[in-house]
Amino acid sequence: xxxxxxxxxxxxxxxxxxxxxxxxxxxxxxxxxxxxxxxxxxxxxxxxxxxxxxxxxxxxxxxxxxxxxxxxxxxxxxxxxxxxxxxxxxxxxxxxxxxxxxxxxxxxxxxxxxxxxxxxxxxxxxxxxxxxxxxxxxxxxxxxxxxxxxxxxxxxxxxxxxxxxxxxxxxxxxxxxxxxxxxxxxxxxxxxxxxxxxxxxxxxxxxxxxxxxxxxx
Amino acid sequence: xxxxxxxxxxxxxxxxxxxxxxxxxxxxxxxxxxxxxxxxxxxxxxxxxxxxxxxxxxxxxxxxxxxxxxxxxxxxxxxxxxxxxxxxxxxxxxxxxxxxxxxxxxxxxxxxxxxxxxxxxxxxxxxxxxxxxxxxxxxxxxxxxxxxxxxxxxxxxxxxxxxxxxxxxxxxxxxxxxxxxxxxxxxxxxxxxxxxxxxxxxxxxxxxxxxxxxxxxxxxxxxxxxxxxxxxxxxxxxxxxxxxxxxxxxxxxxxxxxxxxxxxxxxxxxxxxxxxxxxxxxxxxxxxxxxxxxxxxxxxxxxxxxxxxxxxxxxxxxxxxxxxxxxxxxxxxxxxxxxxxxxxxxxxxxxxxxxxxxxxxxxxxxxxxxxxxxxxxxxxxxxxxxxxxxxxxxxxxxxxxxxxxxxxxxxxxxxxxxxxxxxxxxxxxxxxxxxxxxxxxxxxxxxxxxxxxxxxxxxxxxxxxxxxxxxxxxxxxxxxxxxxxxxxxxxxxxxxxxxxxxxxxxxxxxxxxxxxxxxxxxxxxxxxxxxxxxxxxxxxxxxxxxxxxxxxxxxxxxxxxxxxxxxxxxxxx
Numbered sequence: 044x045x046x047x048x049x050x051x052x053x054x055x056x057x058x059x060x061x062x063x064x065x066x067x068x069x070x071x072x073x074x075x076x077x078x079x080x081x082x083x084x085x086x087x088x089x090x091x092x093x094x095x096x097x098x099x100x101x102x103x104x105x106x107x108x109x110x111x112x113x114x115x116x117x118x119x120x121x122x123x124x125x126x127x128x129x130x131x132x133x134x135x136x137x138x139x140x141x142x143x144x145x146x147x148x149x150x151x152x153x154x155x156x157x158x159x160x161x162x163x164x165x166x167x168x169x170x171x172x173x174x175x176x177x178x179x180x181x182x183x184x185x186x187x188x189x190x191x192x193x194x195x196x197x198x199x200x201x202x203x204x205x206x207x208x209x210x211x212x213x214x215x216x217x218x219x220x221x222x223x224x225x226x227x228x229x230x231x232x233x234x235x236x237x238x239x240x241x242x243x244x245x246x247x248x249x250x251x252x253x254x255x256x257x258x259x260x
Numbered sequence: 261x262x263x264x265x266x267x268x269x270x271x272x273x274x275x276x277x278x279x280x281x282x283x284x285x286x287x288x289x290x291x292x293x294x295x296x297x298x299x300x301x302x303x304x305x306x307x308x309x310x311x312x313x314x315x316x317x318x319x320x321x322x323x324x325x326x327x328x329x330x331x332x333x334x335x336x337x338x339x340x341x342x343x344x345x346x347x348x349x350x351x352x353x354x355x356x357x358x359x360x361x362x363x364x365x366x367x368x369x370x371x372x373x374x375x376x377x378x379x380x381x382x383x384x385x386x387x388x389x390x391x392x393x394x395x396x397x398x399x400x401x402x403x404x405x406x407x408x409x410x411x412x413x414x415x416x417x418x419x420x421x422x423x424x425x426x427x428x429x430x431x432x433x434x435x436x437x438x439x440x441x442x443x444x445x446x447x448x449x450x451x452x453x454x455x456x457x458x459x460x461x462x463x464x465x466x467x468x469x470x471x472x473x474x475x476x477x478x479x480x481x482x483x484x485x486x487x488x489x490x491x492x493x494x495x496x497x498x499x500x501x502x503x504x505x506x507x508x509x510x511x512x513x514x515x516x517x518x519x520x521x522x523x524x525x526x527x528x529x530x531x532x533x534x535x536x537x538x539x540x541x542x543x544x545x546x547x548x549x550x551x552x553x554x555x556x557x558x559x560x561x562x563x564x565x566x567x568x569x570x571x572x573x574x575x576x577x578x579x580x581x582x583x584x585x586x587x588x589x590x591x592x593x594x595x596x597x598x599x600x601x602x603x604x605x606x607x608x609x610x611x612x613x614x615x616x617x618x619x620x621x622x623x624x625x626x627x628x629x630x631x632x633x634x635x636x637x638x639x640x641x642x643x644x645x646x647x648x649x650x651x652x653x654x655x656x657x658x659x660x661x662x663x664x665x666x667x668x669x670x671x672x673x674x675x676x677x678x679x680x681x682x683x684x685x686x687x688x689x690x691x692x693x694x695x696x697x698x699x700x701x702x703x704x705x706x707x708x709x710x711x712x713x714x715x716x717x718x719x720x721x722x723x724x725x726x727x728x729x730x731x732x733x734x735x736x737x738x739x740x741x742x743x744x745x746x747x748x749x750x751x752x753x754x755x756x757x758x759x760x761x762x763x764x765x766x767x768x769x770x771x772x773x774x775x776x777x778x779x780x781x782x783x784x785x786x787x788x789x790x791x792x793x794x795x796x797x798x799x800x801x802x803x804x805x806x807x808x809x810x811x812x813x814x815x816x817x818x819x820x821x822x823x824x825x826x827x828x829x830x831x832x833x
Contacts, residue, residue, distance in 0.1 A: 052659035058666050065673070102651060103715040127658060127702055130712055131727060132720045154665030154695055156673075180727050 044167045047072040047087050049080040049109070050095040050125070059093075059153055066160050075099070077109040084113055084120060090167040091121040095150070096133070107133065111140055121166035125150045129177045131256050138171065138249045146172030146208075171208030171248045178206040181255035193235045201228045206251045306350040308494040313343030313367075319501035331381030335374040336501055342367035361407050365399040371500070372437060375463045378504075379455050379596055384574055391440065394432055401425045426478035434471035438464045448575070452596035454543065458503035466496040517541050518606040525614035532562050534614055541607055544594045551615065552587040559590045567592065579604050581612040589615045635809035636745065643748050646709040653705040661698035665691050710751065718747045722754055722772060729758060734771035742781060746832045749806050750774060750783045753814075756803045757785035757826040760793055767823065780812065780829045793818040793826070803828070 046068045050056040053075065060070050072083030076099045084092055092113055096106035110122040121144035124137065134147045146166040152158045152174070162172045182191065182203050191199060197218075204214045211229065215222045232238075238254055320336025346367060348360030372395045376388045383389050402425050409418035445453060445460045473489045476482065521541040525534065539547040550559030550567030559567045569578035569590050577595040581588045591611065597604050668691040672684065679687070705711075713721035719737040726733045741747070754772050761770045767789030775782045793800065795816040807814040813829040 052655070052663070055659050055663040055666070058663050058670070062666060062670050065670070097654065097711070102655070103711075127654060128706065128711065128724075130716070130720065130724055132712075132716055132723060150662055151665075151695060151698065153662060154669050154691060156666075156669055184727060184732075 044091060044164060045069045045071045045087065045089040046163065047074070047080065047083045047089040047092045049074040049077070049083070049092065049098065049106070051075050051098045052095075055153075062153075062156055063160075063163075066156060068160075068163065077105040080109050081112060081116075084117060089120060091123055091144075091163050093123045093125065093163065096124050096126040104133070107137060110137065110145070114141060114145075119144075121145070121163075121169065123148060123162055123166045123172065125153070129174050129180075131177055131181065131252070134173055134177055135249070135252060135256065138173075138252065142171045142208075142246065142248050144169045144171075147174060147177070148172060149174045149176055165208070170210065170213075173207050173248060173252065175203070175207055178203050178255075181206065181252070184255075190236055194232060198228055198232050198235075201225065202232055202251065205229065205232075205247055206255065208248045305490045306347040308490065309343050310347035312494050312498045313340040313347065315498050316340030316343060316501045319504055323504060330379070332374065332378055332504065335370060335377070335381070336504065339367050339370040339374060342370055362403055365403050368399055369395050371463075375441060375459060375500075376437070378459055380598070387440070391432070391437055395437075398425060398428045398432060401428070423478055426474050429474050430471040433467040433474075438467040448594070448596065452575070452594050455596050458506045459500065462496065462499040462503045466493075466500065469493070469496055518603065518610060521607060522610045522613075525610055534611060535562065538591060538607060538611055542593060542597055542603065544597060546594065548592040549611070550590045550592070552589060559587075579608050581608055581615060583612065583616050588612060588619070632809075632811060636811075639749070639806055639809045640745050643709070643745060647714060650705045650709040650711060653701060653708070654711070658698060658701055658705065661694055661701065665694045665698065668694060709748075713747060713751050714744070717741045718750055718774065721747075721751050722774070725751075725755055725758065726772065729770075730762065731767065732769045733758065734769075735773075737772070737774035738776055740776070742832050745810060746781055746830050749803075749810055749812070749830050750781055750828070752806060753783045753803050753826070753828045753830075754785055756799050757824075760797075760799060760826075761785070761787045761789065761824070764789070764792060766790055777829065779833065780831045783826075783828045783830070785824075785826045787823045789823050791818040791820045791822070791824050793824040800826070 046063060048056055048060055048063070048070065050059070056073055056075070060073060064070055071087030071089050074080035074083045080092065080094060080098075083089075092110075094106045094109060096104055098105040098109075106124050106126075110124060113120055113122055123146035125148055126133070127150050129147070129149050137145060137147055144166050146162050148159070148162055152162070165172050182199065191202075194202065200218075201214055204217060209217070211222050211225045215225045218225070236254060238250060316336050317340030320333045320338075320340060322333075323330070323336060324333025326333075342363060345360055345363040346365070348356045349364055351357045351360065369392065373383070373392050376391060377383050383392065401421070406418050406422050406425065409415075409421060441456075441460045441464055445456045448456055469492065473485070473493070477485050477489060518541060521537055524537045535547065535549040538549060539545055548561065548567055550561055550569075552558075553560045556566075559569070561567050567590065569580075570576035570592060575595050576592055577598050579591045579593065581590065589611065591604075591608065593604070668687060672679075672687045672691070675683075675687075710721050710724065712724050717739065718741075719739045722735055722737050726735045742750070754774075758770065758772065761767050767787035770785065770787040773782075773784045773786075775784075793816055795801070795804070795818075800816060804814040807828045807830060811831050813827075815827045816824070817827075818824040
């Protein structure tokens with residue numbers, strides 16, 4: 044898998060590049076800001092761009108802007124955004140522009156390399172990745188009258204995995220059950236939560252995230 | 261000097277008292293003498309003049325008592341005394357008869373002087389002085405010239421001289437003095453006219469009537485003229501002191517309006533209202549008020565125009581208002597108002613209070629504004645510093661800790677199976693410690709300044725806050741952006757209030773509501789706990805100060821039954 048890496052901290056960028064190379068990824072470019080990132084993507088033709096959200100010059104959300112540009116110019120290139128703080132609003136904003144090959148991950152994950160590697164592969168394969176911490180936060184939030192109470196233990200776990208962007212197959216692999224079993228869990232969840240059934244796995248992520256978030260209003 | 265006030269001095273008052281006593285004595289002697297020694301055929305006419313003299317004397321004494329510094333009173337008394345002299349013409353005693361004859365018309369000099377000098381009490385122009393001198397000469401011509409000729413039985417020359425003298429009387433009275441008075445009345449402004457009006461009217465009627473009768477008496481000589489002339493003359497003359505009383509009582513009524521002025525000045529609270537209020541109270545529409553400008557070293561009107569106190573216009577006068585020796589303001593008004601020092605003094609005191617009050621108000625307002633602005637700047641500087649610290653932590657220590665955890669992980673991978681179980685455990689623990697340190701540092705940085713607040717605004721930052729709260733929190737917040745200081749203040753109000761809920765309230769739920777009110781952002785945090793929030797606690801005190809720095813409102817209601825409710829209104833344009 045060909046990877047472009049963008050982070051304004053050279054120290055972290057170099058270390059991460061080494062680690063990813065060791066893990067078998069092909070590093071085709073590195074950048075310290077959004078402009079160089081776009082150049083590196085244009086030239087290196089990567090499968091995935093791993094991008095820190097906060098970069099110069101404004102140190103706010105250049106990464107998200109760059110991700111949109113990359114998605115527009117190179118629809119095949121997956122974008123995995125890294126952030127020090129996970130914000131549900133950012134995740135929704137990011138996924139609203141299209142969920143295929145998009146990921147949003149806590150930057151801490153770089154120290155659990157296998158999680159980062161898996162995320163890069165999944166984004167490269169066109170899947171959606173949402174950091175489990177966001178999902179845990181949304182699912183675990185206490186509500187006045189919690190509709191999630193009606194779900195069984197297993198259904199809650201399936202819901203969380205859906206929100207993380209897993210496909211039915213991914214979920215079935217995780218739980219070591221048949222895909223058909225997963226499908227029936229999903230149908231039951233959608234009925235209990237009164238959610239409109241989404242056609243494919245990608246749009247399902249957004250629907251579930253929005254559902255979990257909208258409930259807090 | 262015109263425009264300056266003649267202060268009544270003790271000496272003058274003493275001299276005045278002596279004069280009154282003298283006049284009183286003369287009057288008493290004159291009265292007794294006249295009554296005892298009147299001849300029968302002239303008695304009614306002379307008694308009439310004697311009574312008119314009393315009218316002048318009494319009015320003069322009243323005016324004198326009221327305005328000790330003004331010569332109008334003594335001049336009235338003098339006129340009265342001279343009328344008594346006139347009435348002595350009818351005495352049996354030769355000496356009194358002679359004195360009465362010689363001074364028989366001298367009262368006219370005093371009266372002309374009085375009306376020309378009214379209201380200030382002295383003659384202000386050369387022309388007026390010339391008129392008085394002319395009057396003295398004309399009177400002397402009759403009383404001394406004609407009388408002596410008659411005594412010497414030179415009747416034809418006496419008659420001719422009398423005719424010449426009559427012509428002079430007619431020309432002077434009707435052609436010069438009366439027009440002079442009327443012109444002065446026309447030239448005067450409001451208060452001057454009111455004061456002069458009655459006197460000018462009665463005196464002018466007297467002067468014209470006198471001239472006319474003199475003409476008929478001297479040049480036509482019908483039989484009835486003597487009988488008709490004296491009662492008419494006496495009636496008109498008696499009206500003169502009464503009109504002076506009338507003018508005085510008008511001034512007294514105006515003085516009572518100073519009370520209204522004080523009430524009005526207490527209400528208007530601004531320099532603009534002072535001039536019209538004073539003009540109304542003093543009855544002087546042309547009145548101007550100038551406020552002292554220390555920078556420019558002169559007086560300025562409310563419109564910012566320079567106002568010079570008049571020096572060469574005898575009809576204008578200035579009253580200066582001072583506070584602790586420093587000039588405060590000047591009132592430029594009609595000189596006639598000086599005739600009633602108590603009116604202008606009382607108005608001046610009221611105006612001074614108003615001006616000083618306004619000045620202090622303005623000073624306090626300016627200081628308050630300066631303090632408010634500096635408080636707001638302190639809050640803004642604090643926010644900027646918080647942002648700087650957060651960014652430094654993010655770009656520095658946080659990145660290094662992430663790199664450290666990554667490198668520990670890579671070290672562990674590189675060493676791989678070369679490590680024994682204990683070494684692997686140590687390495688893994690080091691990685692976990694570094695990771696935990698990073699997580700703590702991240703929370704600390706967010707507490708200093710949540711980056712989401714400056715990036716995505718208040719609603720997103722509050723959502724981040726609420727998502728991680730360990731109890732259900734309802735949130736409503738508009739997604740618009742607001743000025744940085746407004747957003748951060750609103751955020752810290754909500755964050756601090758929520759922290760309080762978690763720490764003290766033992767609540768099962770809370771709500772944060774941000775609404776866009778009229779010109780302000782209203783943040784309300786409520787919970788269903790058991791109250792007990794301390795508004796003076798350091799946390800709430802701190803955000804109360806923050807809100808106050810932006811000129812906002814802050815309120816905490818806390819009760820065991822109703823939970824706690826924190827409300828902040830933050831102005832935002």
